[in-house]
Amino acid sequence: MSDDIVQIIGGLNNKAGLKQHIYRNTLTVFAELKRCAKEIAEKLTPEVIEKDPTLEVQFFEKSEFEFYLKFSGDTIAFIMHTNVFAFPPEHEVSKTDYIVEAPGRGYFGMIMAYNFLSDSIKYQRLADVGYLLARLFINSEGHFYVDGQRQLDFLYKDLAKQEIEEGAIVKIIEQTMLYALDFDLYVPPIETMGDMTLEQKNYVNNPSGFATGKRLGFKSE
Numbered sequence: 332m333s334d335d336i337v338q339i340i341g342g343l344n345n346k347a348g349l350k351q352h353i354y355r356n357t358l359t360v361f362a363e364l365k366r367c368a369k370e371i372a373e374k375l376t377p378e379v380i381e382k383d384p385t386l387e388v389q390f391f392e393k394s395e396f397e398f399y400l401k402f403s404g405d406t407i408a409f410i411m412h413t414n415v416f417a418f419p420p421e422h423e424v425s426k427t428d429y430i431v432e433a434p435g436r437g438y439f440g441m442i443m444a445y446n447f448l449s450d451s452i453k454y455q456r457l458a459d460v461g462y463l464l465a466r467l468f469i470n471s472e473g474h475f476y477v478d479g480q481r482q483l484d485f486l487y488k489d490l491a492k493q494e495i496e497e498g499a500i501v502k503i504i505e506q507t508m509l510y511a512l513d514f515d516l517y518v519p520p521i522e523t524m525g526d527m528t529l530e531q532k533n534y535v536n537n538p539s540g541f542a543t544g545k546r547l548g549f550k551s552e
């Protein structure tokens with residue numbers, strides 16, 4: 332058996348096995364994220380429909396790796412990536428003592444939360460834009476790290492001490508919802524809407540019509 336084959340076998344047994352473990356961890360966390368999102372929807376709906384019957388909060392499971400949380404004009408798409416990632420060497424996470432002392436801790440599964448307009452999904456406006464609200468990273472030990480908007484960009488940065496649990500998952504979902512509610516749909520700049528073809532006029536609410544997003548044509552926050 333050649334040295335190269337020995338190295339390949341070692342790599343498969345170590346790094347590939349580690350990544351499979353991380354994938355399974357991430358899948359478990361995603362299932363818990365689904366469960367918590369569904370419970371939030373069921374809890375909020377009776378509270379909001381008392382004042383307005385049209386304000387139902389809805390949970391939709393699109394696939395094993397994607398689900399939606401819809402409320403009013405907003406829908407948050409939670410998506411689990413099926414690959415495993417490492418942060419670049421210069422990233423703050425890679426420089427922590429927790430990872431330096433055990434580099435295998437520096438591989439992560441990733442779950443993303445995107446804010447879409449509910450009408451974008453309802454009418455399948457395929458050119459419409461969704462905005463990344465947060466990314467949740469989970470490693471082989473069940474420790475996690477979050478980057479995102481507002482509080483989600485500083486609440487969960489202590490990777491060495493943070494182990495994923497229900498309270499953190501609920502907080503992450505709630506913070507994405509709060510941000511989406513406060514992230515308004517702005518009128519696009521007039522120069523981006525100056526001309527309209529007859530085709531665009533006929534299909535303005537269809538995939539081939541105007542792309543729509545909360546900050547389309549503006550600089551993102």
